[in-house]
Amino acid sequence: MPNPKSALIIVDVQNDFCPGGALAVPNGDQVVEPLNRAVEYAETNSWLIMASRDWHPRKTAHFAEFGGKWPVHCVQYTHGAEFHPFLHLPPRTIVVSKGMSSQDDGYSLFEGLYLRASDWPLWPDILLACSHEAPAGYRELYIGGLATDYCVKATALDAVKREFKAYLLLDACRAVNVNPGDGDRAIDEMFEAGVIITNTAMVLNGEEPRSR
Numbered sequence: 001m002p003n004p005k006s007a008l009i010i011v012d013v014q015n016d017f018c019p020g021g022a023l024a025v026p027n028g029d030q031v032v033e034p035l036n037r038a039v040e041y042a043e044t045n046s047w048l049i050m051a052s053r054d055w056h057p058r059k060t061a062h063f064a065e066f067g068g069k070w071p072v073h074c075v076q077y078t079h080g081a082e083f084h085p086f087l088h089l090p091p092r093t094i095v096v097s098k099g100m101s102s103q104d105d106g107y108s109l110f111e112g113l114y115l116r117a118s119d120w121p122l123w124p125d126i127l128l129a130c131s132h133e134a135p136a137g138y139r140e141l142y143i144g145g146l147a148t149d150y151c152v153k154a155t156a157l158d159a160v161k162r163e164f165k166a167y168l169l170l171d172a173c174r175a176v177n178v179n180p181g182d183g184d185r186a187i188d189e190m191f192e193a194g195v196i197i198t199n200t201a202m203v204l205n206g207e208e209p210r211s212r
Contacts, residue, residue, distance in 0.1 A: 007048035007138045008038055009109060009159075011145030011152045013087050014053055016073040016080035018146075023073040025147045025174050029084060034172040034200040035144050036088045041204050043090055048138055051089055052109040052145075052155070055081060055097035062105050074099070107154035110162070140165045142203060144172030149186040156195045166190075167209070171199040 013035065015021050018028040042049050054074035062068045074081040083089060097113055099106025106112060141164045143156050152173050159166040168190055175183025191197055198209040 005138050006042075006045070006140040006142060007050060008042040009141050009143045009145075009155060010035055010039075010049070010051040010087070010089070011109060011143065011155055012052055012054055012074075012147070013084050013145050014074055014080065015082050015084060016054075018084050021073070022071055022080050025176050028146050028174050029086075031145060031172045031174055032084055032086050034169065036086075037204060038142065038144065038169060038172065038200050039088055039090065041200075042142075048094070049090060049092065050094045050096055050109070051083065052096040052098055052112055052151070053081065053083065054099045054106060054151075056099045056106075057102055060099070060102045060104070062099060068105075076100070107151045108158045109151075109155040110158040111154075139163075140167070142167045142169055142198075144169035144200075146174060147183075148173040148175035149178075149182040150176060153186040153190055156190050157193055160194045165196070166194070167196045167198050167203070169200050169203070170197055171201070 013028075013031060016023050017025050021028075039049060055076050056062060056074050058072070058075050059066060060068070063070055063072050065072070096109050098104070098109065098111050100113075104111070141159050143152060143159070143166060145152055152168070156166050156168055168187070170187070175186065177183050187197065196209050202209060
């Protein structure tokens with residue numbers, strides 16, 4: 001049963017990862033509706049709400065033209081790096097920017113920086129570097145977003161390593177599937193690592209997750 005010391009973690013629901021974007025996840029925009037329901041629930045129950053975003057420089061080893069894996073995407077201060085326009089993030093949302101250096105992939109939220117939402121687009125007032133820290137007092141994380149097989153997986157696995165009780169909101173995730181089945185394999189990997197597989201309806205109804 002979720003408690004007031006729970007946190008909702010929204011991973012990279014940005015224009016470039018949604019249909020029409022530079023690195024579109026198939027059906028990526030379908031995570032918005034369940035995440036909005038989760039946000040409303042989190043607001044009602046006084047949860048912490050955090051949203052990560054890729055925030056890459058134009059020249060980075062993360063991009064294929066500089067030796068990386070991916071096409072150019074989510075470049076700082078561009079439309080593609082903005083959150084999806086229908087994602088309802090409250091003003092108090094803590095935004096986590098990641099992948100900000102020229103050598104940084106920044107898959108996991110825990111590789112980023114917690115920054116105060118009121119300072120968006122977030123140059124000043126870094127609250128803490130979260131590579132070695134955790135939100136004080138929050139031990140249950142409910143995670144959804146894009147993409148299941150990369151940044152969502154990396155965030156969930158890092159959460160378990162840091163001894164959070166991590167829940168994957170399965171209906172609020174979509175996979176890139178560079179290779180067929182990558183998304184399913186990522187879910188299996190998270191489950192084997194101790195991530196609890198659930199969905200937004202079960203969380204909102206106070207139901208305990210069933211075994212997969």
